[in-house]
Amino acid sequence: MTKYDVNLNLIFAALSDETRRAILVRLSRGPATVGELASHHEMALPSFMGHITKLEAAGMIETAKKGRTRYCRLSPDGIAPAQHWLDQQADQWVKRLDQFDEYALSLLKGKNDEP
Amino acid sequence: MTKYDVNLNLIFAALSDETRRAILVRLSRGPATVGELASHHEMALPSFMGHITKLEAAGMIETAKKGRTRYCRLSPDGIAPAQHWLDQQADQWVKRLDQFDEYALSLLKGKNDEP
DNA sequence: ATAAAACTTAGCAAATTGACTAACTATCTT
DNA sequence: AAGATAGTTAGTCAATTTGCTAAGTTTTAT
Numbered sequence: 001m002t003k004y005d006v007n008l009n010l011i012f013a014a015l016s017d018e019t020r021r022a023i024l025v026r027l028s029r030g031p032a033t034v035g036e037l038a039s040h041h042e043m044a045l046p047s048f049m050g051h052i053t054k055l056e057a058a059g060m061i062e063t064a065k066k067g068r069t070r071y072c073r074l075s076p077d078g079i080a081p082a083q084h085w086l087d088q089q090a091d092q093w094v095k096r097l098d099q100f101d102e103y104a105l106s107l108l109k110g111k112n113d114e115p
Numbered sequence: 116m117t118k119y120d121v122n123l124n125l126i127f128a129a130l131s132d133e134t135r136r137a138i139l140v141r142l143s144r145g146p147a148t149v150g151e152l153a154s155h156h157e158m159a160l161p162s163f164m165g166h167i168t169k170l171e172a173a174g175m176i177e178t179a180k181k182g183r184t185r186y187c188r189l190s191p192d193g194i195a196p197a198q199h200w201l202d203q204q205a206d207q208w209v210k211r212l213d214q215f216d217e218y219a220l221s222l223l224k225g226k227n228d229e230p
Numbered sequence: 231a232t233a234a235a236a237c238t239t240a241g242c243a244a245a246t247t248g249a250c251t252a253a254c255t256a257t258c259t260t
Numbered sequence: 261a262a263g264a265t266a267g268t269t270a271g272t273c274a275a276t277t278t279g280c281t282a283a284g285t286t287t288t289a290t
Contacts, residue, residue: 012131
């Protein structure tokens with residue numbers, strides 16, 4: 001459970017940067033090399049590689065070197081943990097709002113039998 | 116569009132910390148005062164308030180002071196932007212996987228007419 | 231055999247984060 | 261009117277983040 005949370009930290013932190021989100025968006029249209037990815041960002045290569053490294057550390061992408069070029073692709077369930085956490089939260093929140101609606105309704109109807 | 120992205124930065128950054136996620140989970144069960152929230156965390160109050168401030172800056176919670184106590188509650192659509200971004204990404208990714216499946220299938224069937 | 235290409239490594243600097251203590255300001259309670 | 265409560269403000273500090281440049285290393289192309 002704690003292990004899972006550490007992962008969430010890394011995933012959400014990875015998502016909190018525009019450059020990294022852009023990389024994910026690009027990769028969702030198919031694999032690419034570091035060079036291809038980097039060409040769309042005005043940034044020195046070592047800086048750019050830092051972003052790649054973070055995405056990989058968070059388990060969101062996978063990379064492999066073939067010859068002198070490194071290929072990157074999305075990791076199958078890379079964003080799933082983040083999605084699940086948010087969906088669960090959203091569910092909870094909707095339930096809360098529903099409870100509130102019921103309560104408000106009961107007040108209107110004068111049927112407020114459960115204080 | 117850029118404005119929206121800045122917001123995503125703040126939201127995902129806010130979500131990348133366990134303390135802050137715990138606050139959101141607690142608030143999804145109903146509003147609470149800063150003191151109540153803080154009582155579950157071994158942390159000096161000013162440090163804890165920093166987390167509250169960040170959640171509020173990201174638009175994820177709303178707070179209001181009544182007398183000497185400050186009340187906190189979830190902001191109705193606080194996590195929606197993050198959810199939408201992830202859902203869109205997930206959709207894209209699933210499409211990619213489907214394309215790959217089709218391609219793989221076509222190879223198996225020897226019907227590979229679209230290289 | 232060179233030279234170009236595609237990263238890597240090392241080392242640096244500014245900005246941000248997360249946590250702390252100490253002192254302060256309101257607002258109840260008694 | 262005192263004193264306790266509930267936050268706030270101010271200032272410090274170590275660690276992390278994000279970017280850079282300069283100098284490698286390993287492949288590939290000529």
